[in-house]
Amino acid sequence: MPVRQRMLLGGTLRDARRGAALARSGPEHLRCATLAVYSAPVASAFTHAFAAAALGHVLVPRRPALWLLGALCAAAPDLDVIGFRLGISYGHLLGHRGLSHSLPFAALSAVLLSRPWRHATRAGEQGAPSTLRLWTYLFAAITSHGLLDALTNGGLGVAFFAPFDGERYFFPWQPIEVSPISVRRFFTARGWRVLQSELLVVWLPALLVMLLASGWRRMRSHS
C-alpha cells in the first residue's frame, strides 16, 4: 500500500514519492526494510543538534547544559530507524518519520522533560527559565527535526499530525540533500554534498540568528 503524501502549504506531490519504493509493505517488506536501514533519508544528526542549540541560544540564553539536552532531543527522533530492523515498514505509524517526528510527540516529550529538568536544576536560581519556557524550548527543538526533514529532497514525508493523521508531508521547497543515516556513508563525497546543503540552508541562517540575538541582548543591557 503506497503511503499518502502531501505538500505542506500547497504545491504538488512531485518529489514526495521519491524513495517510496522503500515504504511498500508486502512480500518484499523485509528486503525493503534492510535496504532502508542503510539509506534512510534524514537531515544529518549534526544539523538537527546544531539547529536545536541555536534555538537554545535565542530562547534560553546562557544555558549550555539545556542546549545539550535540546540537541539530544532534536537528534533523537531518528532513533525510529530501529523499527526497520524490527520489521516495521517505513510508512507505518511507528516507521521512520512517523510518530516520533510528529507535533503531538514533540509536545508530550517536552511536557515529560521540562518539569523534571526544572526540579533537577536549581529552579529557584535567579533567571532560571520557567517550566513554560523550558517546554517551549524543548518543543521547538524537537519540532525543528521534523521541519528540517520536510525540507529534504528524498524519502517519505513527515507525519506531523500522527497519531491522529498518518499522512506524510513535505514543504514545497526542498533544498536539503537527504543524508545517509550510516555514519560510514556520511564521510563520503555524497556526505560532503549533504553537509554543504545543510551549511547553506541551516547552519548559516542559524548562526546569523544567533549573532542577531546576541547583538540585541547586548544593546538591551547597555540601554
Ligand SMILES: [Zn+2]
Ligand atoms: Zn528524521
